[in-house]
Amino acid sequence: VIVDKVKKFVSELPTDKEINGFNELYKKGAEKYGLKVTVRDNQPYLENQQFMADFQYHNGLYETFEDKSMPDTLLYVTAYENTETDTSNKTIDFQYPINSKILFRPEVKDYVKHISDSLTLLTTESHYLDDVANMRNVTMFSKVFGDDYIKQLSRAKATIITNRELAHTEMMTARWYEAVLANTVIFADYITDPHSKVLKQIHGNDEQLIDKLTVVPETIVNSYNEVMSDKELVKTILDKQHAWFNKLLSEIDAEKIKKAFA
Numbered sequence: 001v002i003v004d005k006v007k008k009f010v011s012e013l014p015t016d017k018e019i020n021g022f023n024e025l026y027k028k029g030a031e032k033y034g035l036k037v038t039v040r041d042n043q044p045y046l047e048n049q050q051f052m053a054d055f056q057y058h059n060g061l062y063e064t065f066e067d068k069s070m071p072d073t074l075l076y077v078t079a080y081e082n083t084e085t086d087t088s089n090k091t092i093d094f095q096y097p098i099n100s101k102i103l104f105r106p107e108v109k110d111y112v113k114h115i116s117d118s119l120t121l122l123t124t125e126s127h128y129l130d131d132v133a134n135m136r137n138v139t140m141f142s143k144v145f146g147d148d149y150i151k152q153l154s155r156a157k158a159t160i161i162t163n164r165e166l167a168h169t170e171m172m173t174a175r176w177y178e179a180v181l182a183n184t185v186i187f188a189d190y191i192t193d194p195h196s197k198v199l200k201q202i203h204g205n206d207e208q209l210i211d212k213l214t215v216v217p218e219t220i221v222n223s224y225n226e227v228m229s230d231k232e233l234v235k236t237i238l239d240k241q242h243a244w245f246n247k248l249l250s251e252i253d254a255e256k257i258k259k260a261f262a
Contacts, residue, residue: 011048013040021145022053026072029079033254037075046072047261055171063172065197069260071252077177078249080150092139093119093224095156095184097149098175099126107189110217111160118221122156153182157234158224160215161198162189170197180245185227185237187215202244209237 016039019027023044027037030046038045043060044053050060051072061070068074094115101108102123115121116136125140141152153159159179163171176198179186188199199210215223227233 007048010040010045010050015040016042022076025079025146026053026076029075029077032078033075033252035075035254035257044072046070046075047258049261052171055166055169062169065170065172065193066201068248068251069257071248071257073172073174073177074248074252076174077181080147080178080181090155090157091120092122092156093158093228095122095153095159095179095182097122097124097153099124099128103128105162105165107162107164107191107217111162111189111220114217114220115160119224122152150178150181153178153184156182156184157228158185158187160187160189160220162192164189164191167192167194172198177245180241183238185213185234186241187213187220187223190214190216202240203237209233213237 019039020042023037023039023042026044026046027039030037036047038048043058044051045060049070050058051070052058052060052062053072053076055062061072063071063073096102096108096112096115102112103109103126112121116138118137120137120139122139122141124143139155144152159175159182161173161175161179163173166173170193176186186199186202188196193199193214196210196214199213203209203213212223212227227237
């Protein structure tokens with residue numbers, strides 16, 4: 001009875017008349033599968049079930065490395081369209097677009113320092129970054145959404161996924177999928193995914209390759225140079241990333257989600 005009353009209360013809450021760009025993408029992606037995303041007091045809901053677009057500011061369920069029963073992040077990235085990107089004309093080594101993380105997360109600062117000392121880095125522009133020590137060889141782009149965002153990311157050859165503060169939750173962030181759409185090689189921070197749960201999904205039992213793609217700040221440059229020196233290996237990695245992503249998309253079951261959250 002209590003659960004039914006809570007569901008009724010939630011369903012009757014007024015929805016926000018204006019929603020931000022991120023929630024617009026959640027809504028657009030969900031609608032492709034006949035699912036409904038609403039936003040109430042800036043809290044997004046999928047089929048009236050709260051989900052966490054941001055672990056620090058929202059309540060509810062979320063997609064993890066292995067559990068896709070609440071595929072909020074997958075639905076988010078299906079909002080991108082016309083994302084075919086050229087893999088032959090990339091001029092920047094790494095993309096790490098979230099400048100706020102560069103400013104406030106110690107391991108991201110470490111990665112940026114090692115990368116920008118000898119390689120090139122792409123991120124969104126911020127005058128605050130000018131105050132970060134050891135920022136060299138950095139290209140910045142204006143904040144954009146949707147396909148334009150993927151096109152910017154696709155200027156880079158690789159990216160590093162690091163979310164150490166979320167390691168205990170194994171929360172799946174959109175950056176994994178956006179990296180695939182942008183045709184960038186994914187390197188994973190060891191502490192973020194110590195058991196390589198995501199890389200194993202992508203690359204199977206190829207332990208040698210997974211070892212090359214699992215890094216810490218002190219090894220990122222050497223690992224990047226080793227991988228990128230082999231063009232056939234790079235092609236294999238990108239193909240496997242796309243195959244993994246497409247498989248996940250094919251497994252989204254809208255009817256199952258509706259029944260689970262009814």
